[in-house]
Amino acid sequence: MKILLGAHLSIAGGVDKALERAFKLNCTTLQIFTKNNNQWSAKPLNNETIQNYKRLQKITKINSVIAHSSYLINLCAKDKSILKKSREAFIDELKRCELLGIKYLNFHPGAHMGQGEEDGIKIVAESINIAHDKTGGFRVKSMIETTAGQGTNIGYRFEQIRKLIELIEDKIRIAVCIDTCHIFSAGYDIRTKKSYEKTMSDLQQIIGIHYLKAIHLNDSKRGLGERVDRHEHIGKGQIGIYAFKKIMNDERFIKIPKIIETPKGNLDKFDKMNLELLRSLVIKTLP
Numbered sequence: 354m355k356i357l358l359g360a361h362l363s364i365a366g367g368v369d370k371a372l373e374r375a376f377k378l379n380c381t382t383l384q385i386f387t388k389n390n391n392q393w394s395a396k397p398l399n400n401e402t403i404q405n406y407k408r409l410q411k412i413t414k415i416n417s418v419i420a421h422s423s424y425l426i427n428l429c430a431k432d433k434s435i436l437k438k439s440r441e442a443f444i445d446e447l448k449r450c451e452l453l454g455i456k457y458l459n460f461h462p463g464a465h466m467g468q469g470e471e472d473g474i475k476i477v478a479e480s481i482n483i484a485h486d487k488t489g490g491f492r493v494k495s496m497i498e499t500t501a502g503q504g505t506n507i508g509y510r511f512e513q514i515r516k517l518i519e520l521i522e523d524k525i526r527i528a529v530c531i532d533t534c535h536i537f538s539a540g541y542d543i544r545t546k547k548s549y550e551k552t553m554s555d556l557q558q559i560i561g562i563h564y565l566k567a568i569h570l571n572d573s574k575r576g577l578g579e580r581v582d583r584h585e586h587i588g589k590g591q592i593g594i595y596a597f598k599k600i601m602n603d604e605r606f607i608k609i610p611k612i613i614e615t616p617k618g619n620l621d622k623f624d625k626m627n628l629e630l631l632r633s634l635v636i637k638t639l640p
Contacts, residue, residue, distance in 0.1 A: 361421065428480035443458075463506070
């Protein structure tokens with residue numbers, strides 16, 4: 354079985370162009386935005402773009418693609434107009450994923466902006482329930498990403514993710530993504546054998562690894578428990594190389610897409626550097 358390893362790549366020129374970029378980097382999985390990340394709305398995907406995307410998927414054989422929702426979206430926004438916009442934008446992105454055949458829409462739960470974490474979690478769950486009701490019969494799943502807990506962001510404790518799952522009605526349409534930088538910044542240590550196994554045991558017991566459908570591989574510029582989201586190149590930050598070697602060889606995660614969101618450079622040179630390093634960490638032949 355091939356390793357599912359890739360990067361978040363630009364959709365400049367169209368979503369289909371990201372597949373070409375991924376193929377040049379020898380990616381076997383990919384993460385993209387389905388629209389301009391800095392705008393609330395976008396032109397609908399036209400049939401030509403959709404067909405080109407699906408054609409390139411067949412050529413590149415990159416079938417494991419994840420979409421990341423716009424960072425403008427806050428599914429527990431205190432401002433009612435922003436909450437309404439966020440819900441509409443999230444539903445639109447689910448529709449775009451469905452048209453492209455993308456299985457997962459990854460999203461950050463949101464920032465409660467002073468409403469409190471408990472109420473924030475309830476509002477996010479309500480937002481997802483509304484979105485799922487509006488997209489009944491869709492195959493795309495809503496993927497909750499762990500956060501660093503910066504500011505008033507929720508989703509930085511496994512217990513918060515579990516509570517979200519409990520409140521979301523359609524469990525079949527829910528998945529989880531862990532980000533190594535985020536969980537480390539939130540206080541989950543993965544730098545040693547003991548701390549790595551403790552964190553993964555907590556993940557299993559509190560959330561359930563069966564919900565885990567993607568891993569973001571990012572080192573951290575900031576220290577353990579600082580709750581600051583700053584990504585660094587693999588092995589160059591506060592996490593160090595050990596955790597990434599463990600993840601790349603963890604049999605529990607062989608079938609799970611692993612995506613880097615490390616700092617970018619011209620001509621994807623930094624993506625190439627980080628991906629090659631991660632591939633070099635695999636110490637056994639996979640079946």
